[in-house]
Amino acid sequence: MIHSLFLVNSSGDIFLEKHWKSVVSRSVCDYFFEAQERASEPENVPPVIPTPHHYLISVLRHRIYFVAVIQSEVPPLFVIEFLHRVVDTFQDYFGLCTEAAIKDNVVVVYELLEEMLDNGFPLATESNILKELIKPPTILRTVVNTITGSTNVGEQLPTGQLSVVPWRRTGVKYTNNEAYFDVVEEIDAIIDKSGSTITAEIQGVIDACVKLTGMPDLTLSFMNPRLLDDVSFHPCVRFKRWEAERILSFIPPDGNFRLLSYHVSSQNLVAIPVYVKHNITFREGSSQGRFELTLGPKQTMGKAVESVLVSSQLPRGVLNANLNASQGTYTFDPVTKLLTWDVGKINPQKLPSLKGSMSLQAGASKPDENPTIIIQFKIQQMAISGLKVNRLDMYGEKYKPFKGIKYMTKAGKFQVRT
């Protein structure tokens, strides 16, 4: 399946290669570089590039291209999904997946890649099996290793691969047994020029951090499971139980994992927590444009809208922006023409606004497009869909765990057209 993997950084250097079958010359990447040159933006490189003898399937994460070389028919999503899984694993191991981090840990990376694929077919992709095989590097461990000469390869043989619950290792022990669940919902919306909602939907995830001793069996139930329209589960969730009773029953993996992602049925009206008043105009013949933007809260159920960040890609003709923010700070990058305004918290009594003028290229005609405004925000302690966890129970272990559930709403792809 996957023949080789090349990691290419943003400047087009191959800084790591790994072959699972016979060696493929790195010159195969030239086709990739060609495509990269043709693409105007980094993310416009086609994910699948055919070459005379191979196919290149690539993903772009953290400004690194992960280019897999394929020789014959394979579902492209199979490869793409696997590459993303590789990146996730690196992130899990090294905290962040940058070129520097990979280079610093090149041996661990190599060991991981060796375990993840056998002859190009995925072997162990569950993070906890991998962690049993290869210990993640921590500062303490590296220090100890350099002194004692011990290794970061697991001494015991990985029994997880044999277990019926491959996502959980055996013999987990904690002194504080805790299970935290974060219900995070994101609002994806497109708001019309006039302020009406063109499309809005809520996507949510439940991320868990479970640190429990032994083999706990958890059940999580919702007050209003009917809200969930479409769900996808971590493999640990028992599907039949959900089908029959709408209860999430699972033996959790150890540590952080995404339990569930869901989509709230589109029949429900989505509450849009912020509104934007905008007036962005360019006059014909003048080298000035007006820019006015006011934000306000709307349908927030009494919760504060925080960490608001507004960004907008201004037309190419704009030379500079001379604005005045009533709150927060704004920056305008004259090269990329990107305007960002870090608003912070919205105070309903005193609405934040950004007003001023833009100077345009002299003589250029008025730009005919209006910029789109992208808004990010957070609302703590609320899931905008109204989803509520009813209870969390643990079976199979004697101790009483500490349980916590946190709700949060965020802007997903929240765009206002002007």
Next chain:
Amino acid sequence: MSSGSGFGDEKGGSSSVGEPEYGHDPASGGIFSSDYKRHDDLKEMLDSNKDSLKLEAMKRIVAMIARGKNASDLFPAVVKNVACKNIEVKKLVYVYLVRYAEEQQDLALLSISTFQRGLKDPNQLIRASALRVLSSIRVTIIVPIMMLAIKEAASDMSPYVRKTAAHAIPKLYSLDPEQKDQLIEVIEKLLADKTTLVAGSVVMAFEEVCPERIDLIHKNYRKLCNLLIDVEEWGQVVIINMLTRYARTQFLNPNVNESLLEESGEKAFYGSDDEEGKEEKAEAAALAKRKPYVMDPDHRLLLRNTKPLLQSRNAAVVMAVAQLYFHLAPKAEVGVIAKALVRLMRSHSEVQYVVLQNVATMTIKRRGMFEPYLKSFYIRSTDPTQIKILKLEVLTNLANETNISTILREFQTYIKSMDKDFVAATIQAIGRCATNIGEVRDTCLNGLVQLLSNRDELVVAESVVVIKKLLQMQPEQHSDIIKHMAKLTDNIQVPMARASILWLIGEYCEHVPKIAPDVLRKMAKTFTNEEDIVKLQIINLAAKLYLTNSKQTKLLTQYVLNLAKYDQNYDIRDRARFIRQLIVPTDKSGALSKYAKKLFLALKPAPVLESPFKDRDHFQLGSLSHLLNAKAGGYQELPDWPETAPDPSVRNVEVPEWTKCSSREKRKEKKVEKPFYSDSEEESGPTESADSESDSASGSGSGSESEESGSGSESEESREESESEQEDKEDEEDKRKKKKKTDRGKVKAPAVESPESEESSGAEEKNRAQKVKGRRSGSESESEEEEESESESSRSESESESESESDTDAKKKKKAPVTKPPPKQAKKESKKEKKEMSLLDLDDFEPTPSPQVTPVNNFLSSSLVTDLEGLSLTDTVMAPTTIAPSGSVKTYELLHRITGEGLGVEYCFSRQPFSPDAHMVAVQIMFTNNTNAETKNLHVEDPKLQSGMRIKEFPEIELLPPGEMVTVVMGIDFCDSTQAANFQLCTHIRKFFVSIQPPVGELMMPVFMTENEFKKEQGQLMGMNEISEKLTLGEKCQNEHGIVQRVTSAANVSRVPCGSDKECRFAGKTVSSGILVLVTVATKEERAAQLTVNCEKMVIGTMLVKDILQALTQ
């Protein structure tokens, strides 16, 4: 840090030529720069005795490999360490070995013995890893060793080793394709493996080595379907893709009927001739057969078992299921995949890219499926261009009369985008909408004309091109647009647009007779500066004008042709020469010039603006080939549906040799025999258990089929059954005759079969809920696990059930007498040898046409009454009177006859032990049919239970005649809680949500104990476990008798003999967990009394106290 430093240190040593170095350190480079010294330090370190040094060296070497540096000259030094004790060194040596063994074959052989030793290690993980590395070494000379190792590992005890063996197969195959035959043998063996661990890997090997050997799958098909959900995600993808192909070769097209009726209309839209032709052929074939489509149960099994995987977090799995449904499912069911695919649109952009490509293909065939999700394809300004264009494609495909206005409004916003490629694509999309949807053609055209005044030239140019195409469809009405465009030639510079305008004017010069010559004049002036395509169109225009309006344009044309004659481009020179010959009449001009007008001004067909994704679905969706729209290496064609289904019996799993009868007739005979030992098979045979496991959920034919046969509960026979059932449909007449002819045994088979499977489906658990309504689903082979006695009694039930059925059902009447072989039954039971029953015994069981015989239950059961209860089910007439529940039992209403639409249901706790499961509370349910119509198929469905609770449903009541009453018993394990058990009560037409909530007193059963025992137990249940309450006795229960009566009616406890007449003692234990419950009522002077309850479960204790208190004080 160690690895980090390793990475840095080695740089100097490895400075090979031509490779760029990152952060090359000149200082270290100086030390080791000379070639002969290269890697000497590493060699030294590898030779040392210290593991830490070795490790350091290996880390540096691996870092070199990672960066693509050549480290092959270290091979001898490294390979020595293959037997190193340190596990990390060993692993890194493996990495090195696998990378360089191919180049250093001879030296690599040194390491082989280490692995061979490893293959014999008692630890499975070491065996596996040895095999893994051994098979990864690409050295031809060791092929025999690898072959041997794989064969051995394929029969290893450990599934993990077998998995590794499966992985090794493609490795060996790529090394030496000669081994194919032997490898196929191994694959065949591993395919039969029943563990989920192996399944994915072996199918992968199958796909790489011998994808054409579809026959190897037959026997494993059902097993693979059933294992699928538990296989790891990557294996799921491979298996699903393979099964899609398999199903295409083995089953019939589920849409064959619909395609006759409906699709023709839809197809016409994009319809191409050969498609229609094909369809007609299919139509003819289908008509010839005149056979209603019945889905093969195996086909259904596949669809059912893959559906939950749409919920997978892995996009590849979701896509695999989606393509399976798209290619295999009946049209009505394909819709389920849309939601899941739309969900994937939230994922990484690469995932979106692939999914959108597939959605684009699907929307052409099945537009309706994605229409509800239209808005999910709206474009955001932050999407990468390639995603935007794909979304646009989908939106265009989804456009229809109803949603076109919203889509066009969206498109209008897109046109204002800064991304010009995207704007161009949008304009094309508008053009396509306009051609596809007649109503909006004018609107679109007007919109596009407005765009002609756009400042951006690209936008204008694209619009011109699209307008040209649109105008070609109806030029007469749009001469003003053509005029408008003629004016644009002054401004517009994009060659393609200019060429389009010129073409338009030339083509429709008759509509713009005044302007056309003028345009030519202008063009003639600028001719030399134009691009080639424009020049060609100028020549074209000139020629056309010359033919229509030679008076005005003769000279101009001459001029243009002269200019062209000396053009640099030979195409243009050629064209000029060619046209001159055609249009300018000369003496020599041939016959062609007469036809010049016809040649140039022929009516040209309007272009069809069609999706680039049309017809892409002949590639399997989700495949690389589909994405590229070109066949990738190793792509397996998705075969067309067969005209007639191949023999489905090939999927039957190995059973004793009598299944192997070849002729149909014989098979029928076998079928006849089947019901006789189906029970015994289910219960015993270890050989069979595997089959029934794999086939558990299999059966369930389509509705029509289940009418007669219920569904296949057994592995083998049901297949036969359904097959012959299909046959039945084909010519029922014929069958009838046959039935008469054949001996009775044969005839009765289906009849006996059906109640049986009904029985087991009654025993089925909640997973039923998933199953499609209206189809009696295949029974999970739960009966296997059931106690012997259970299946025994159920069998008798089912038999007599079938009898009552046959009584009422005229059609089945003739089967009635033979429905049951009671003598056999009695005999068997008396022998109590079900397990040992050999096949030969069957001969004794010649079906005796005996009339109704009450089944005899000789086996010992815990309670005779329950047995009787069980029997009561069998005969509707005797039911209500059979058992009067002991004592005065309170009945509760489950379903009022008004809400139940005439069906009244009451229940009571009969206080009898529930024999199938001692931990369950027996609930007696009484159905009364108050309507004038028969109520059929009463059964329980979809229980919604608190965790731990279980239900044992009552067997389905086939028929409840009007005015009749029937009583059944079901068991519920309440887990010693008073939580209600909720479930649905289903009749053949309706479903009712009902719930049974037990009073706490019914959760227990009496225990007999002596006074001393009672005191001893009570002594242990003091303190927290004791609850006492003072009370005043009610008027009617002041004497001992009254108290006993009240207490026993409130709780299912028994009285414990007691010396004192002031005290009454009762004992019981909870049904589910058997916890003791002790009740003491001590009477005092007047009517005062004290109630004490001792119970370990305080909740039960308190609730019981409350209940008894209430009973006593009233």
